[in-house]
Amino acid sequence: MTQAHSKSCFQQFWDGAQVKRSSDSFTIELLPSLGATINHSNKLQKFIISPYDPRYRYWELFLTVLVIYSAWICPFELAFLRDLPSKLLLVENIVNGFFAIDIILTFLVAYVDSKTHLLVDDRKKIAVRYLSTWFIFDVCSTAPFQPISLLFSHKGNDLAFKILNMLRLWRLHRVSSLFARLEKDIRFNYFWIRCSKLIAVTLFAVHCAGCFNYMIADRYPDPEETWIGAVMPTFRSESLWTRYVTALYWSITTLTTTGYGDLHAENPREMLFDICYMLFNLGLTAYLIGNMTNLVVHGTSRTQNFRDSIQAASEFAARNQLPEKIKQQMLSHFCLQFKTEGLNQQAMLNQLPKGIRSSIAYNLFFPVIKRAYLFHGVSNNFIAELVMEVQAEYFPPTEDIILQNEGAADIYVIVSGAVNLITTVNGNEQVYGKIEEGDVFGEVAALCDLPQPFTCRTATLSQLLRISKIRLAEIIQEHREDINILMNNLFQMQKLQENLPELNQLDRRFVNKYELFHVPREACLLHKPFLQYTEHKCEDISKKVPTFGVDNGSKKIVAQTIQLREPQQENIHDQSNCNYGEADVMASKEEDHSEVQKSCETKKVTEEFCIQIKSEDCDAASSGQISHETVEKRVTIHAYPHNAIGYSVQNGKLINLPGSLEELFEIGSKKFPGFHPTKLVSRDYAEIDDISVIRDGDHLFLLQM
Numbered sequence: 078m079t080q081a082h083s084k085s086c087f088q089q090f091w092d093g094a095q096v097k098r099s100s101d102s103f104t105i106e107l108l109p110s111l112g113a114t115i116n117h118s119n120k121l122q123k124f125i126i127s128p129y130d131p132r133y134r135y136w137e138l139f140l141t142v143l144v145i146y147s148a149w150i151c152p153f154e155l156a157f158l159r160d161l162p163s164k165l166l167l168v169e170n171i172v173n174g175f176f177a178i179d180i181i182l183t184f185l186v187a188y189v190d191s192k193t194h195l196l197v198d199d200r201k202k203i204a205v206r207y208l209s210t211w212f213i214f215d216v217c218s219t220a221p222f223q224p225i226s227l228l229f230s231h232k233g234n235d236l237a238f239k240i241l242n243m244l245r246l247w248r249l250h251r252v253s254s255l256f257a258r259l260e261k262d263i264r265f266n267y268f269w270i271r272c273s274k275l276i277a278v279t280l281f282a283v284h285c286a287g288c289f290n291y292m293i294a295d296r297y298p299d300p301e302e303t304w305i306g307a308v309m310p311t312f313r314s315e316s317l318w319t320r321y322v323t324a325l326y327w328s329i330t331t332l333t334t335t336g337y338g339d340l341h342a343e344n345p346r347e348m349l350f351d352i353c354y355m356l357f358n359l360g361l362t363a364y365l366i367g368n369m370t371n372l373v374v375h376g377t378s379r380t381q382n383f384r385d386s387i388q389a390a391s392e393f394a395a396r397n398q399l400p401e402k403i404k405q406q407m408l409s410h411f412c413l414q415f416k417t418e419g420l421n422q423q424a425m426l427n428q429l430p431k432g433i434r435s436s437i438a439y440n441l442f443f444p445v446i447k448r449a450y451l452f453h454g455v456s457n458n459f460i461a462e463l464v465m466e467v468q469a470e471y472f473p474p475t476e477d478i479i480l481q482n483e484g485a486a487d488i489y490v491i492v493s494g495a496v497n498l499i500t501t502v503n504g505n506e507q508v509y510g511k512i513e514e515g516d517v518f519g520e521v522a523a524l525c526d527l528p529q530p531f532t533c534r535t536a537t538l539s540q541l542l543r544i545s546k547i548r549l550a551e552i553i554q555e556h557r558e559d560i561n562i563l564m565n566n567l568f569q570m571q572k573l574q575e576n577l578p579e580l581n582q583l584d585r586r587f588v589n590k591y592e593l594f595h596v597p598r599e600a601c602l603l604h605k606p607f608l609q610y611t612e613h614k615c616e617d618i619s620k621k622v623p624t625f626g627v628d629n630g631s632k633k634i635v636a637q638t639i640q641l642r643e644p645q646q647e648n649i650h651d652q653s654n655c656n657y658g659e660a661d662v663m664a665s666k667e668e669d670h671s672e673v674q675k676s677c678e679t680k681k682v683t684e685e686f687c688i689q690i691k692s693e694d695c696d697a698a699s700s701g702q703i704s705h706e707t708v709e710k711r712v713t714i715h716a717y718p719h720n721a722i723g724y725s726v727q728n729g730k731l732i733n734l735p736g737s738l739e740e741l742f743e744i745g746s747k748k749f750p751g752f753h754p755t756k757l758v759s760r761d762y763a764e765i766d767d768i769s770v771i772r773d774g775d776h777l778f779l780l781q782m
Contacts, residue, residue, distance in 0.1 A: 125198045126186045133186065140179060141255050143172050144248040148281060151246060152288035155239045156295065156324075157317060161223060169223060176219045176248070183207055183215075218247040236296075252277075268372055275365055282361055283332055286354050287324035293346050302343050332358050383415040402475075409473035413538070417471045438464045442542060449490050451517045451566050455559040459552065466548040472535045479533040485522045486529070487543050491515065494539025499532040511536065520567060523549070710734040710773040714741075716749040717778050729776065738768055745779040754779035 126133055150169075154161065161169075184207060187198040197203065226238035256274045259265055294303035295313070305312045305323060312320060327340040331354060342348040390411060394404035426434055442464040446452055452460060469492070472478060479486060481501055489496075491514055498510040498518070509531070512518060522529045523546040553560055713729035730748045735741050738757060745754045757765045758778050765771065 121187060121196075121198045122200070124185060125200070125203075126182065127196070128186055128188065133182075136179075136182075137251070140175065140248075141251050143175060144251050147172065147245045147248055148252075149284065151243055152285045153321075154242065156288035156292035157321060166223060170221060173219050173221055176215070180212070180215050180219065214247050218244045220244075268376075271368060271372060275368055279332075279361070279365065282357075283325060283328045286332070286357075287321070287328035290327060290347065290350060290354075291320065291324040293350055297344060297346065299344075304340050304343050304347050307343050308339065331355065332361070334358070334362075379415070379418065383411065386411045406473075406476055409476065413471050413473045423468075435465055438467070442467050442469075445490060445492055445515070445542060448515050449517050450515075450570055451488075451520055451563065453566055454562045456556060459556045459559045462552050462555070463544065463549070466552070467542045467544055470541050470543055472539045472541060474535055474537050476535050477532060478535065478541070479519055479522075479529050481529055481532040483522075483529040485526050485546060486519060487546050488517060488519045488523050488549065489533070490517050490542040490544065492540040492542055494541075495536040496539060497534050497536045499534055500530070501532070506532075521571065524564070524567060710771065712771060712774070713776045714745055714748065715776065715778045716745065716752045716754070717780055734768070734771060734773075736768065738766070741768070741777075742779070749779075752779070753781055755782050756780040 121127060154165075158165075184200075184204055186203070187196050188203060188206060189195070190197050197206075220241075222238045222241045226235050229235060229238075256270065256277075259270045260267060291305065294300070294305050297303050300306040300313065301310050304327065305320070309315065309323070312323075323340075330336055330340070331351070342351045387408060390407045391404070393399075394407060426437065429437075439461060443460060446460050446464055446467070452463075467490075472494075478489065478496070481499070491512060493514055495511055495513045496516075496518060497508050498512065499506050499508050501507075518533050519529070521527060553563070710733070711731060712734050713731050715729045732744055732748070735744060741757065742754050746752060756779075758780060759765060760776050760778070762778075765777070771777065
């Protein structure tokens with residue numbers, strides 16, 4: 078199983094990114110230019126190899142293994158092998174043969190143009206590019222200098238040809254390309270890839286320095302006056318392993334600046350080489366220390382910034398003599414921010430496209446928002462749009478999130494933890510309630526534009542979802558069918574919390590706002606006896622409702638409650654269905670108004686009433702005639718010539734909705750001189766051909782075709 082898994086990962090890495098096994102399929106490494114497609118370049122010419130072809134990647138991996146062998150054997154042959162064995166010579170020729178094949182293949186491998194970033198498969202261009210760049214270096218690093226040396230020397234141990242063999246180290250650029258690719262591969266740990274690269278560079282430097290220093294001693298006329306001959310006079314008769322390990326020992330002690338002194342330069346040649354080697358060590362040490370420091374500092378920078386923030390907060394609190402409670406809140410905030418930094422990756426999420434962010438938000442927050450009481454019964458589309466706007470935040474214990482009497486702010490949903498509801502009575506704080514997972518707070522102030530009734534303070538470590546008040550209002554405007562459901566949920570919960578003194582103080586303002594804008598509409602949709610209005614509530618509401626159609630001579634507004642009989646109630650119910658559309662009717666029918674009914678059962682009146690606004694001077698009042706019509710609808714009309722170019726929509730005119738479209742067009746002509754409308758559309762540009770579907774407060778656009 079492990080072997081199969083390793084093979085799968087290995088194949089996935091060298092195949093690129095899920096490429097097809099065909100000559101016209103490339104990996105995502107090749108990107109099209111802006112506004113262009115990549116399909117036009119997918120088909121290569123015959124016998125041209127794609128650089129992203131999986132088989133070519135395997136070939137590159139095989140050559141990388143041979144490069145590692147060449148990097149080790151070349152310095153070793155130069156220093157320790159005066160006479161090259163026949164078997165080793167055969168291996169050398171085979172290795173050179175593979176690299177010669179690669180030179181031929183390079184003339185058939187397409188390349189990506191650095192300017193256009195397009196794949197070039199023209200044979201002539203490929204050949205010109207290769208010949209003008211790396212062809213000479215590849216040939217020199219592949220030439221069989223060892224067999225050529227046999228033509229001039231019987232044993233082939235000429236030093237000049239051995240030095241020419243060092244040109245094979247040019248092949249190391251393939252290893253550098255391999256590490257560069259591994260550093261970008263997300264399946265491999267970046268830290269360990271960098272460490273492996275540094276270790277490989279260090280080992281190669283130690284190996285080469287040891288071989289070169291031994292070669293100087295081996296070629297020196299007096300063996301005893303060498304660094305190795307001083308401690309090992311007959312070193313040439315020692316085994317190859319002993320001599321190689323001794324050379325590595327000197328190299329590593331010199332590289333690490335340990336320098337025990339047991340092995341040191343004895344002649345000018347060795348001294349000169351040691352000087353060059355130690356100068357090289359300065360640069361290599363700086364390279365190693367710089368890279369390791371960068372890796373270590375990158376991992377500890379978060380901790381350093383955290384400690385700096387803690388120290389700055391402590392000094393600020395001491396300098397300004399802040400209370401210990403506030404100081405602890407500051408320190409707790411920084412500690413929690415440090416711990417949750419890896420959980421709340423908002424900066425990372427902002428870099429993702431909107432589609433991915435939507436999927437993440439839906440997966441994380443949709444179930445939590447769905448369970449909140451405030452959103453029970455609303456449409457899934459409403460919640461799906463809402464979760465895109467929520468922000469997950471963490472709060473430590475005893476931190477104030479909302480202050481009492483603070484202006485309308487955002488709404489919070491508790492994901493985990495608990496929050497205490499605190500109110501101040503005569504200067505003393507009292508805890509009147511505690512809300513936990515799934516509960517909502519801040520909704521009364523946000524939705525009703527009222528001051529915060531109490532202070533919300535975390536009792537434990539809490540994770541909260543913050544919903545912007547502004548964005549929630551915008552979403553509500555887009556989903557008007559859910560506003561009644563939302564406000565009814567809020568009304569029910571507010572009635573259940575009447576035992577809180579602060580809520581009792583706000584109860585009158587909340588009920589007035591709720592009933593004024595929402596209950597009259599539902600009163601026409603529900604059957605008897607679901608909603609009832611008392612006389613004192615009607616008087617309170619009458620102070621806020623303007624008179625429609627009353628002459629200027631009227632001096633007093635009178636609110637009367639008129640008992641509706643059953644046939645009349647059914648007529649009103651039918652009319653409301655036409656006025657507000659099927660969506661509102663279904664929403665109201667589906668709502669559970671049991672709490673509203675219970676709140677009304679305590680009133681004195683036992684039959685349903687509908688509010689009628691009229692004037693004392695009204696003829697209907699003087700004659701005793703009772704009108705059963707509800708308050709007239711008010712709409713805002715805008716003039717917009719359909720065929721006009723560069724025309725800006727004028728400010729709207731607030732009017733009472735007439736009984737027909739013809740009358741509405743006539744009013745529009747009077748309100749906007751020189752404008753003769755012939756068509757009526759809604760804000761969403763939906764044509765309106767029936768006056769009864771228009772709702773109170775709608776914005777209507779008159780078009781002149």
